[in-house]
Structure formats: structure tokens, C-alpha cells
Amino acid sequence: MSCAFVAGVGMTRFGRFPERFIKDIGAEAVLEAIRDAGVNPAEIEVAYCGHTRGGSTVCQRILNEIGISGIEMVNMEDACASGSAAFRYAYLAVANGMADVVLAIGVEKLSDKIKGVIPPRKDDLEGLFGRIMPSVFAMIAKRHMYQYGTKVEHFALVSYKNHLNAVKNPRAMYRKELSVEEILNSPVICEPITLYQCTANADGAAAAVVVSERKIKQLGKLPVRIAASVLCAGGARVEDWDYTVSLSTVNASRRAYEEAGIGPEDLDVIELHDCFSVAELVHYENLGLCPKGEGARFIEEKRSYINGDVAVNPSGGLLSKGHPLGATGLGQVYEVVQQLRGNCGERQVENARVGLTHTMGGGVSGLESGACAVHILVR
Amino acid sequence: MKKYRPFMKGVIKVKDGGKVALIGGRCSRCGKRFFPRRVYCPACGAEKVNEFEIGGTGIVYTYTVCHVAPPDAEVPYAIGYVDFDGVRVFGKFVNWQERLDIGKEVELIPWKEGVTEEGDELISYRFEVK
Structure with missing residues (x-):
């Protein structure tokens, strides 16, 4: 396994934004992460997107707003750990030498879906x-x-x-x-x-650009290594x-x-x-x-x-x-x-x-x- | 004729006289017991898992009283885990007001959860606080 680094991060404010589309919330975080990393959107080779209730192909909808298309995109669901799963797979893609620049996105819009407590599953x-x-x-x-x-x-x-x-x-x-x-x-x-003493359901997004050692040196960023x-x-x-x-x-x-x-x-x-x-x-x-x-x-x-x-x-x-x-x-x-x-x-x-x-x-x-x-x- | 049906497959048995028993699994290799039963032993992976019955009197391991609920439930309601001879089972309590605490004895009792379209009774369970 090679080293993988976080070159850029982005995050919206967390809150309730009923008037905003999920793709716009996601795009805000992604744009900040890409600009923070100093990479061009065309350099992103793979993207993983974690969400629980965004519906199908959220990653594609978000990245299409920015002008990123045609690359490998995977949507992932692991309940509240969905975003962390996306981050892990971005790490794995770089650490295994599959890509040099990978995007991890986490996004959710709950304000129009759930009021109060999340209903438990009836089949459980x-x-x-x-x-x-x-x-x-x-x-x-x-x-x-x-x-x-x-x-x-x-x-x-x-x-x-x-x-x-x-x-x-x-x-x-x-x-x-x-x-x-x-x-x-x-x-x-x-x-x-x-x-x-309870967390609050919110809308929001966050993203990270994960890169290889070669790329982090080229970008000249402070290397934050995923250890x-x-x-x-x-x-x-x-x-x-x-x-x-x-x-x-x-x-x-x-x-x-x-x-x-x-x-x-x-x-x-x-x-x-x-x-x-x-x-x-x-x-x-x-x-x-x-x-x-x-x-x-x-x-x-x-x-x-x-x-x-x-x-x-x-x-x-x-x-x-x-x-x-x-x-x-x-x-x-x-x-x-x-x-x-x-x-x-x-x-x-x-x-x-x-x-x-x-x-x-x-x-x-x-x-x-x-x-x-x-x-x-x-x- | 009215029939009794388990509220969820593979979880509960309705016995003669309207009594119920829960269906646990006991591994034939490592001997570990668990509820609900699984196909393979979750502890050691052995394929042969024998069925055993859980019921009678248990001891409250932990619990809470919920004052908020999903839309179709009435509040407050009490839920928790009860130890039946070393196997811990989750469920809902009845007769719990001002009596429920960790260490209290409860009885596993049958509970009518609802009625199917054919008129059969869906049988579930509750923990009755003694």
C-alpha cells in the first residue's frame, strides 16, 4: 500500500435548507474542496459519494453541476457512516495505486424527509x-x-x-x-x-480530495497523511x-x-x-x-x-x-x-x-x- | 376458525394453551447461544445451529422509557433487554409504570400484535413486570 494524503477539504454550513436541492448542497462542498486542493476538476479520476436518502445517482447529479462527468462514480450507503465509507474508498483507490486524485463526498438533505426521530425499520x-x-x-x-x-x-x-x-x-x-x-x-x-443531549437532523455536505504522494508534492500542499x-x-x-x-x-x-x-x-x-x-x-x-x-x-x-x-x-x-x-x-x-x-x-x-x-x-x-x-x- | 400466526418468521412459537416461546440458536460446536437464531453460528461459523426455546422468567438488564415515537406508536412506552437464563432478548414491557428497573423480574407473555386480512391473530410477545 502506498501513502494517501488529503489535499483539500470543503464543507457547507450544517443546518436546514429546505429551499436548496441536494445537488447544490453537494456541489458547494465539492467546489470548496477542489479549490482548496488546487486541482482542476478534469484531474479527478474517481468519485465516491456517501448518503442515506438522496435517491439514485446523487454523485452524478452533484458533479454534473460542476462539469465533472464520464469518470467512475460510486454511491455508497452505510447509514450515518456513509461519508466515512466514501472517504475510506477514496483512500483505498489511492493507496492501492488505482488513481492519483480521488474525490470523497458526503451529502444529505433531511429537512424535507424527516421531522423529529428517524422511524425504525418495521422489518427489523x-x-x-x-x-x-x-x-x-x-x-x-x-x-x-x-x-x-x-x-x-x-x-x-x-x-x-x-x-x-x-x-x-x-x-x-x-x-x-x-x-x-x-x-x-x-x-x-x-x-x-x-x-x-440529542443530535439534530440536518442538511449539509462535506468533501475531501485524496491524492497520492506524487500529487501532493506537485501541489505543494501541507501533507495531511491518512495514517x-x-x-x-x-x-x-x-x-x-x-x-x-x-x-x-x-x-x-x-x-x-x-x-x-x-x-x-x-x-x-x-x-x-x-x-x-x-x-x-x-x-x-x-x-x-x-x-x-x-x-x-x-x-x-x-x-x-x-x-x-x-x-x-x-x-x-x-x-x-x-x-x-x-x-x-x-x-x-x-x-x-x-x-x-x-x-x-x-x-x-x-x-x-x-x-x-x-x-x-x-x-x-x-x-x-x-x-x-x-x-x-x-x- | 381463528388461527394464530407468528408476527415475524422464525422468532416465536405459539404453544398449546396460548403460551409462547422465543426461538434461540445454540451452536453445536462452540455451544454459544443467541437470539434470534441464525443459519450459521455468528461466534464460530459452525453450520449446525440447534434450536432452543426461550421463555419463562427473566431479569431486566437495561431499559428506557421513550417519550417520543415514530408516528404510529403511543407514548410513553418502555423497551429494554431481559436476560433469560443467560440469553439477552429485546422487547417491550407491559405493566411497567413505577415498577421497572434493572434487576427486576419479568415474565415472557404472549401479545396480540394485530390481525391479518384473513382474520388470523398475529402473535408477538411482551415482558410483564412482576
Whole structure:
């Protein structure tokens, strides 16, 4: 395998844009990424596009707006990890020597499709019984509280931190500081999770141009290297599994650390899948940032704040930046690349050199998760 | 004559006297048990997976009460995982108000989920909190 680099990134603001077409939202992010990379659209050899509800041939519709056609284009669906899957395949295409310049796109327009909670599948056993996504994390929260004595305030603190970070991110959906009391007093969605501890469905797009070593030298860009790329489905739950552990996150991150030759202590910045407050708290443990059961202490001691041991979700995360499902993974890549380049202004993590993105997707009866993607980026 | 039909294929058995049992899988090679049953063992890949019945009394592993729902469900409703002799099963609770907690005992009971066009009853299950 050869090295692959991120030469350019682009991202729309995340929010609700009912008046815009999905192709226009996508094209905005792609144009920014191409211009940021300094490549000509004609140089792009392959394009991968992650989305969950865009309908057929979204990639083609987006790129046709810009004037890119005739190349290999693949549309991919892996629930909320769709964008990360597109990024991984762009990486693989370059690392395997298939192409020098590859485009990864993540895009979603939900505002005209879903109001409130995403309906679970009726052909899935757990979905049929009303296992909506917030309920999954509420059940993790209950069990974490039972096993480790974690308090609802700890979950709220995660949401507090991420909202605080988003105030400094002009591309975030919600840019208002919330107090722990406001978060806890917002309406209960699934006990003990309240509204302000849930991500919000959003519209938006993000994109990345992934290039070979030869090309990054030619472009003269600061090389941000993709040091690890792992994607896996969740394993089957057999007998005494622990609901507070995301085994796919544990396994994918360990494989990624090994691939990159680093450990969790080397990370400066992380964008992780905080679809609900409790998710971030347990992922501190799953990613090996702290021992099992100590996620509450990790947030209480502010170790995941921008100026802490490792900045987790400096963008505001899914909780405040918004969650346009298929775009989320590439939105994470956008933030980490800009952090490694030192472009993040007030929310900049000092001297960030090593960053990680972590995206989860979907839920299937009997499986620990639908999909889990981990990428490590290094400058 | 009214007939009983499982609400989902391969998940539940309706027994004499209207009782129900869930259909789990037990691997003939590694011995691991799981629900629902799969064709191959998800733990070791062995082809021979035997059927075994899950039912009776279980212990609540975790749960939540949902106050928002997809359009066709009534709120609030309680869902969670229950351990039946070491096998964890997801489902919906009945008789849960002010009684449900981790560690509580529940009974697996039959539940009429709906009626088919032919008038057959679709049989599902619930966890009744003791």
C-alpha cells in the first residue's frame, strides 16, 4: 500500500435548507474542496459519494453541476457512516495505486424527509418494538449508571462542552451556549436522555480530495497523511455482551492505532460520533482515552476540552454542529484537517499534529452496531 | 376458525394453551447461544445451529422509557433487554409504570400484535413486570 494524503477539504454550513436541492448542497462542498486542493476538476479520476436518502445517482447529479462527468462514480450507503465509507474508498483507490486524485463526498438533505426521530425499520425485530436511536443510547446510559455510578449530570456535561465549542464554529447548526441546567431541564426524549443531549437532523455536505504522494508534492500542499483507515460492521451479540461497550469501536480503533503506529495518548484532536451525549462519554472508554467505567471522570476533569489532554469534538460534534447523516464522516475529516493545518481560529487546538475521526452507522437487531469507521490523520 | 400466526418468521412459537416461546440458536460446536437464531453460528461459523426455546422468567438488564415515537406508536412506552437464563432478548414491557428497573423480574407473555386480512391473530410477545 502506498501513502494517501488529503489535499483539500470543503464543507457547507450544517443546518436546514429546505429551499436548496441536494445537488447544490453537494456541489458547494465539492467546489470548496477542489479549490482548496488546487486541482482542476478534469484531474479527478474517481468519485465516491456517501448518503442515506438522496435517491439514485446523487454523485452524478452533484458533479454534473460542476462539469465533472464520464469518470467512475460510486454511491455508497452505510447509514450515518456513509461519508466515512466514501472517504475510506477514496483512500483505498489511492493507496492501492488505482488513481492519483480521488474525490470523497458526503451529502444529505433531511429537512424535507424527516421531522423529529428517524422511524425504525418495521422489518427489523428491534425496530418493530420501537427501538429508536435515542432509546439505544438511553439504555446504554441506564446501564452505565448502574455499573459505574455515572450521573445524568455527566452526560449533560458532554453536551455542555460541545455546545460551547460550537459557539466558535461558524459552520455549526447550533451556536448557543447552554447551561447544564438548561440541558437537563429540556424535554425528556428517552429516559434519562433529554432533548439537548440529542443530535439534530440536518442538511449539509462535506468533501475531501485524496491524492497520492506524487500529487501532493506537485501541489505543494501541507501533507495531511491518512495514517490509518478502518471500517467494519458491528459483531453479533452472543450471550453475555456488555451494552456499555461498543466492541466495533474498540476493535476498529485498536486496529487503526496499530496501522498508524501510535497510541491513544498520541492523539491531539478527535471528532467522534456523539449522536447523543452518552455516546461521547462511552467512546472515551471505547477509544482507550481512559479506562473502562471512567468516562464520567474524564469529562468531569475537562480532559476532553479544547485545552485538555485531547480535544474531543472541537467542532461542536454532532450534538451542536448538526448531523446530516451521510455528510457527517466527511464533516469530521474537514474539522480534523483544518485543525492539523492550524486554521480553526478561536477553537484551534494548539499544535495539533495527530487527529482521529470516528463514525458509527445504523442499528441492526442482534448486532452491536451497523457500521463503525475510524481514520487517523497526521501532519 | 381463528388461527394464530407468528408476527415475524422464525422468532416465536405459539404453544398449546396460548403460551409462547422465543426461538434461540445454540451452536453445536462452540455451544454459544443467541437470539434470534441464525443459519450459521455468528461466534464460530459452525453450520449446525440447534434450536432452543426461550421463555419463562427473566431479569431486566437495561431499559428506557421513550417519550417520543415514530408516528404510529403511543407514548410513553418502555423497551429494554431481559436476560433469560443467560440469553439477552429485546422487547417491550407491559405493566411497567413505577415498577421497572434493572434487576427486576419479568415474565415472557404472549401479545396480540394485530390481525391479518384473513382474520388470523398475529402473535408477538411482551415482558410483564412482576
